[in-house]
Amino acid sequence: xxISEKLSGDTVAVRLGQPYRQSTLGAVGxxxxxxxxxxxxxxxxxxVILGVFVGYPFVYGVWLxxxxxxxxxxxxxxxxxxxxxxxxxxxxxxxxxxxFIYTGVTTVFKLVLGLAMAAILNVKFRLNRFVRSATLLPxxxxxxxxxxxxxxxxxxxxxxxxxxxxxVGIKGPLWLGSWPWTMISxxxxxxxxxxxxxxVSFLAGMQTIPxxxxxxxxxxGASAWQRFVRITLPLLRNxxxxxLLLSTILTFADFQIVYAxxxxxxANQTHLFATYSYQVGLRGLEIGVGAAISLFMFPILAVxxxxxxxxxxxxx
Amino acid sequence: MSEQTPVPDPASExxxxxxxxxxxxxxxxxxxxxxALLAACAPGATTAPSGPGGTPAVTTAPQVxxxxxxxxxxxxxxxxxxxxxxxxxxxxxxGDQNKVTVKVEHININDIPARRAAAIQAKAxxxxxxxxxxxxxxxxxxxxxxxxxxxxxDKATGPVHDAAKQFTFVNGQWKAIPTGWGGNAFVYRTDWxxxxxxxxxxxxxxxxxAAATMKKAGHPFGQTLGHSFGDPPTFWxxxxxxxxxxxxxxxxxxxxxxxxxxxxxxxxxxxMFKTGLIEGVLxxxxxxxxSAYAAEKLAATLNGPSIFINxxxxxxxGDAIAKRIYDNSDHFxxxxxxxxxxxxxxxxxxxxxxxxxxQQAAKDFLVxxxxxxxxxxxxxxxxxxxxxxxxxxxxxxxxxxxPKMKPYRDLLTSGSIKWVGWPSPLSAASYAVYxxxxxxDLFAKxxxxxxxxxxxxxxxxxQLKTRYK
Numbered sequence: 001x002x003i004s005e006k007l008s009g010d011t012v013a014v015r016l017g018q019p020y021r022q023s024t025l026g027a028v029g030x031x032x033x034x035x036x037x038x039x040x041x042x043x044x045x046x047x048v049i050l051g052v053f054v055g056y057p058f059v060y061g062v063w064l065x066x067x068x069x070x071x072x073x074x075x076x077x078x079x080x081x082x083x084x085x086x087x088x089x090x091x092x093x094x095x096x097x098x099x100f101i102y103t104g105v106t107t108v109f110k111l112v113l114g115l116a117m118a119a120i121l122n123v124k125f126r127l128n129r130f131v132r133s134a135t136l137l138p139x140x141x142x143x144x145x146x147x148x149x150x151x152x153x154x155x156x157x158x159x160x161x162x163x164x165x166x167x168v169g170i171k172g173p174l175w176l177g178s179w180p181w182t183m184i185s186x187x188x189x190x191x192x193x194x195x196x197x198x199x200v201s202f203l204a205g206m207q208t209i210p211x212x213x214x215x216x217x218x219x220x221g222a223s224a225w226q227r228f229v230r231i232t233l234p235l236l237r238n239x240x241x242x243x244l245l246l247s248t249i250l251t252f253a254d255f256q257i258v259y260a261x262x263x264x265x266x267a268n269q270t271h272l273f274a275t276y277s278y279q280v281g282l283r284g285l286e287i288g289v290g291a292a293i294s295l296f297m298f299p300i301l302a303v304x305x306x307x308x309x310x311x312x313x314x315x316x
Numbered sequence: 317m318s319e320q321t322p323v324p325d326p327a328s329e330x331x332x333x334x335x336x337x338x339x340x341x342x343x344x345x346x347x348x349x350x351x352a353l354l355a356a357c358a359p360g361a362t363t364a365p366s367g368p369g370g371t372p373a374v375t376t377a378p379q380v381x382x383x384x385x386x387x388x389x390x391x392x393x394x395x396x397x398x399x400x401x402x403x404x405x406x407x408x409x410x411g412d413q414n415k416v417t418v419k420v421e422h423i424n425i426n427d428i429p430a431r432r433a434a435a436i437q438a439k440a441x442x443x444x445x446x447x448x449x450x451x452x453x454x455x456x457x458x459x460x461x462x463x464x465x466x467x468x469x470d471k472a473t474g475p476v477h478d479a480a481k482q483f484t485f486v487n488g489q490w491k492a493i494p495t496g497w498g499g500n501a502f503v504y505r506t507d508w509x510x511x512x513x514x515x516x517x518x519x520x521x522x523x524x525x526a527a528a529t530m531k532k533a534g535h536p537f538g539q540t541l542g543h544s545f546g547d548p549p550t551f552w553x554x555x556x557x558x559x560x561x562x563x564x565x566x567x568x569x570x571x572x573x574x575x576x577x578x579x580x581x582x583x584x585x586x587x588m589f590k591t592g593l594i595e596g597v598l599x600x601x602x603x604x605x606x607s608a609y610a611a612e613k614l615a616a617t618l619n620g621p622s623i624f625i626n627x628x629x630x631x632x633x634g635d636a637i638a639k640r641i642y643d644n645s646d647h648f649x650x651x652x653x654x655x656x657x658x659x660x661x662x663x664x665x666x667x668x669x670x671x672x673x674x675q676q677a678a679k680d681f682l683v684x685x686x687x688x689x690x691x692x693x694x695x696x697x698x699x700x701x702x703x704x705x706x707x708x709x710x711x712x713x714x715x716x717x718x719p720k721m722k723p724y725r726d727l728l729t730s731g732s733i734k735w736v737g738w739p740s741p742l743s744a745a746s747y748a749v750y751x752x753x754x755x756x757d758l759f760a761k762x763x764x765x766x767x768x769x770x771x772x773x774x775x776x777x778x779q780l781k782t783r784y785k
Contacts, residue, residue, distance in 0.1 A: 070744070071433040072457055085782055090775060156596015157608050176599035179764065265543045266598035267760035268753075282430040284752045285454070285744065287437075 064291035071285040082292035092293065095264075095271040098183065099297075102272060103252045106190045110247060111240070113191065114198025119228065121199065122206045132203075139196040147260035150189045151176070154261070182262055182270045189257050194250075198243055205239035206232060238312060245308040249301055273297050385674045386417045387681060389666075390432075390442035392425035395606070395622035395701065398629075402697035410684050416677050426545050426601075429751060435669065443672040444682070447665040448545065449750065450735065450742040452484045452492035459491040460668040465679045466490035469686040473706040479733055480705040482742070483663045492667035493682055496695065496702035499661045499727040500550040503609065503623050504616035507644040508535045520558055520653045524584060527592025527616075535615035537592050538608050540600035541760040547602050548756045550660045551618045553736060556581050556755060558653025563755060563776075564784050568740035571780045573758075574773055577655070582762045582769035589763035598764055612637065621647075621724050625699040628718065647723040650732065659732040664702065703728055745783045754779045 032038055065082055069075035086092040121132050138146065153160050154175035162172030173181045209232065217227050233240075255274040258264060264271035264279060271279070273293055281290015389407065394400045404420050411418035421442065423431065428446060435441025436458045452459060470476060480494035509516070509526075512533045517523040527537040540547050556562070560577030564570060589597075594614060597604075605617040610627065617623075624645055630638035650659045668678045684690060688708050695704050700714030700721050715725050727733070737746025749755065754776055762772040 071436055072455055072744075088778075089782075090778075155604075156599060157594065157604070157611065157613055174596050174599070177596040178598070179766070182599070262599065263543045263601070265753075265760075266541065267757045267764055267766060269764075269766070278430065279752060282433045284748045285429075285433065286748065287433070 061291045062295060064288050065295040066292075067288045068286075069288040071282070071287055075288055078288070082289050083295075085289065086292055086296070091268045091271060092276060094269065095273055095276040095293070096296065098270060099252055099272045101183065102187060102190070102254070103248060106187050106194065106251055107244065107248055109187075109191045110194045110198045111244065113195045114202055114243075117195060117199030118202035118206055119232075121203050132200075135199060136196045138193045139200075143193065143256040144260045146193065147189055147257050150185075150192075151261050154185050176262055177266055179269055182266065186258050186261050186270055189261060190251065190254065193257070194247060197247065201239060201243045202236060205236045209235050241308055241312050245305065248304050248308075252301060252304075253297060384415045385677060386419065387411070387444070387674055387677050388419045388421065388442045389444040389446075389681075390421050390423065390428065391446045392428065392664075393422040394698070395602075395620060396625055396698045399694065399698040399701060402694050406685060406690050406694060407681075410681055414677070414680065416674075416681075418681065435671075439671040441671070442669065443674055443678045444666050444668055446495075447484075447492050447667055448498075448662050450483055450747055452665055452667050453486050453742050454744050454747050455667070456486040456489075456491045458670055460670050460672070460675060461489040461491065462493065462668050462679060462682065463490040465668075465682050466493060468683045469493060469706070473686055473688050473691055473708045475707050477705050477707075477710075477728065479728070480663055480665075482735075484665045484667075492665035493686060494663060494665045494705040495686070496664045497661055497705055497728055498546070498620050498664060498702055499724045500547065500618050500620055500659070501647040501649050501723045501727060502616050502618050503621075503645055503647050505535065505614075505641075505644050506646050508533065508615045516648045517651045519651050520555065520584070523651050524588045524592060527588055530615040531592050531594075533615075536594040536613075537588075538594050538600070538605045538614040538617040539588075539597055540602070540604060541589075541598045541756060541763055542600045542604075543753045543756065544601040546620070546662055547600075547605060547618055548753070549736065549750060550662070552585075552756050552759050553660045553734070553738075554650050554658040554732075555585065555653070555759075557658040557734060557738065558650070558655055559584070560653070560655040562739060563749060563780055564737060564740045564746070566739045568737070568743050568745065569784050571777055571784050573777050573780055578758075578773055579769055580654075582759060582772055585759045586762050586769060598760055610638070610641065612641065621699070621701050621721050624718070624721060625701055628699070646720050649723050649727055649730065657730075657732045658734055659727060659730070660736070661727065661733055663705075700724065745785075748783045749780060752779070752783075754783075 032041070066077055066079060067075040068078045068081070117135060121128070121135065125131075152158065156174050156177050159172060159175060161175070165172040175181050175185045213231050213235075214227055217231060222230065252272075253274050254272060255278065258270055258272055258275045259278070262270045264275045268276075273296060277290045277293035280293060281287045284290075391400070391403065400422050407418040407420050410416070425446070425448065429451075431441070432445055432451075432455065435445070436455065466476075476494055477497075480497065484490060484492040484494050504516070508530065512529055512535075514526045514529050515522075517526045530536060539551055541552075542548060556578065559581035561575060561581045562572050565572045594608065605614065605619055606623050606626075608614050609617055609619070609623050624642065624647070627638045627642040627645065631642045650657055666682065668675060668682070672678055685694075686706070691704065691706070692709055692712070695702060695709055695712055696714060698714075700712050700718065703725060704710055704712065710725075712725075715722055735742055735746075736750040737743060740746065758772050758776040761767045761775060762769045766772075767775060
């Protein structure tokens with residue numbers, strides 16, 4: 001098959017898969033000049049990287065989940081023993097429950113607050129650019145660093161929050177030392193940190209919406225709320241879906257905030273899948289069981305990804 | 317033009333050197349890769365150790381026994397910063413003398429197990445790793461037999477304390493050098509005890525009553541129930557043992573937690589939690605009680621000598637609060653329970669990883685570091701925070717200048733020291749229990765009200781059975 005194209009006034013024909021110029025390297029050069037060969041060759045580095053850094057760990061992790069391997073000893077295949085043990089483990093069940101509650105609650109708050117943040121930042125006002133930059137700070141600061149600052153603010157003895165509450169006659173809770181305040185604490189930090197991502201993404205989406213639509217709606221007598229619900233939200237739909245997808249995956253597999261704030265405590269009450277997997281697999285050396293804990297996340301996240309992509313495709 | 321007619325390569329018309337064509341790129345990349353591969357595979361292609369500044373050290377560097385190169389030491393972050401500074405200084409000194417770049421990395425000891433696990437799996441990482449408890453036993457397959465090193469240190473600084481040896485001497489081989497002890501004792505405010513008419517408790521019953529009295533007086537006790545390597549286990553394991561409870565029988569397989577003695581221990585813990593402890597201890601780590609005591613929020617807490625030592629050092633810098641704390645603090649050891657007096661210490665050691673590329677340098681460094689001159693220099697820099705595991709380091713000057721710290725020294729010869737998993741031998745299972753905080757959570761879950769004492773025991777038994785098999 002030939003492709004013809006106009007180049008500098010001349011009609012040039014090139015046959016795919018055949019050299020268009022005699023190579024100075026002879027047969028080897030001609031071989032590499034074939035685009036079907038070169039295309040795959042250029043893909044090889046990416047495939048190798050994906051295979052080594054994504055594929056191999058994933059397959060190895062799945063294998064480990066079905067063995068009694070420890071950090072020091074290669075284990076044997078034990079079938080479903082690890083999964084069976086985990087289902088009977090109350091800490092694991094709590095970690096699973098926590099993961100859903102943590103992801104669900106924080107996602108709702110981040111979505112609502114992110115939309116509000118974007119709506120506010122989309123309005124022109126003095127120092128608008130400075131405010132936009134400042135709101136990104138929670139997302140920019142290294143998570144562990146900001147979480148340690150929160151840990152100090154939640155401290156049972158030195159909490160500045162409780163100190164402020166005491167100033168108005170309210171006895172603050174033991175943020176990190178009593179249920180359910182421990183879960184509430186880590187969710188507050190997650191929302192605080194994750195909201196700017198939502199806000200900025202939504203803001204970018206809002207700025208692509210033609211102003212004419214709002215002007216026409218205003219002339220037709222639509223209120224601000226009606227413009228938001230009838231114009232902004234529908235046109236932001238795809239952005240919202242993608243942001244929700246990314247955020248849900250990252251939140252469900254969150255590690256840093258819980259590890260730095262509570263370490264999964266007190267008494268294992270705030271573990272998520274990732275932190276419990278770390279505790280059992282790396283601290284407790286039972287890497288096979290740790291891998292099995294992580295493996296539980298995979299089908300759940302796969303379903304979330306599938307549903308999100310399905311929604312996106314449906315909207316297209 | 318026909319289909320076969322070659323067309324000029326647009327790139328070839330550009331000035332040479334301004335842009336690489338696809339062909340030139342492939343030729344260059346292929347040639348470079350092949351050259352690099354050949355060079356790497358060539359006999360004797362091992363990278364020569366670099367001298368200072370990255371210059372080759374093959375011919376110009378003086379001949380040394382270690383052969384130069386780099387050495388990395390993963391060490392904990394000491395609660396007395398001066399000990400870390402001294403270790404860094406000593407490492408640099410030895411490195412300079414032997415043309416070896418020694419890198420000492422200090423991290424939270426709670427993070428060492430994960431770093432070690434990753435290093436063992438990857439067969440790459442720090443040459444030397446700081447250990448505690450029975451880690452050398454557990455990771456013996458990944459550690460080099462350094463009996464030759466131990467022998468040299470033993471001659472110069474020893475003999476080693478028997479109680480320290482059991483953690484590092486594995487199947488007839490030294491798998492780590494016992495580098496120090498971290499004993500815990502109760503630091504308490506003598507002025508507040510005196511005001512409240514409370515005596516130093518001799519039994520755990522007295523202890524619980526003292527905590528209640530002091531809390532009523534506005535000065536509660538502080539004892540963590542959180543997930544951390546030091547203060548939680550050194551309190552709750554001895555508490556359990558003193559009441560007659562134990563996690564496992566001597567066979568190391570039969571879970572023995574469910575007993576009236578354990579129930580009594582848990583019930584009394586709940587009583588103390590409610591009546592004698594400051595709020596928030598469920599979330600405390602090893603640093604929390606240091607901060608709270610330094611802020612004069614606590615009348616007593618179990619800790620290493622770091623609270624007292626740091627108070628003394630800050631007092632010397634003119635800190636009035638630290639001086640008041642230092643002048644009005646003293647120490648006592650674990651009280652006795654119905655079944656006797658028990659304690660748990662943190663035995664520290666350092667092991668040489670078998671993947672290390674510079675094992676001889678590591679061995680030379682360990683021998684040098686544990687010679688009396690360096691070893692005592694390091695221990696004295698901590699003011700007695702860590703005690704020596706070798707005979708020649710038993711009586712540090714720090715204890716003579718601060719007699720109030722002598723309980724820490726006396727603890728090592730008190731005969732009360734046990735190990736995690738006692739009365740069973742040290743094992744991977746007891747380590748897993750320790751590192752998953754199961755004994756700590758037994759008490760924490762009951763104190764938090766998540767479970768009744770009986771249910772907390774049932775929960776812990778379930779957890780123990782998955783480890784002791």
